[in-house]
Amino acid sequence: MLIPIILSVITVLxxxxxxxxxxxxxxxxxxxAxxxxxxAKIIMVPMPFWETVQFIFNLRG
Incomplete structure (x- = not known):
């Protein structure tokens, strides 16, 4: 809940x-931002970075 508030404040400012x-x-x-x-959210996934990115883009189809 804190991240949307921070992003909203950054946007307004x-x-x-x-x-x-x-x-x-x-x-x-x-x-x-x-x-x-x-x-940061992608880096927090406990898989290697590149495999995580490939997994995210494979979810389309």
Whole structure:
């Protein structure tokens, strides 16, 4: 429950600062944070990293 709250706060702050400072690259911060959380969750799986990634992408079909 804590991760969605943190990501929401990061998103709101990112949008506010992007509009206030007129820096559009700050809008990429929430995407980078989300990628970091996803990467951390993948790393926590007790399998080798590459096998985990292959398993995730094999779930499509």
């Amino acid at each position: 990112s949008v506010v600062f992007a509009l206030k400072k007129k820096r559009p690259f700050l809008l990429a911060v929430p995407f980078i 989300l990628f970091g959380v996803a990467l």
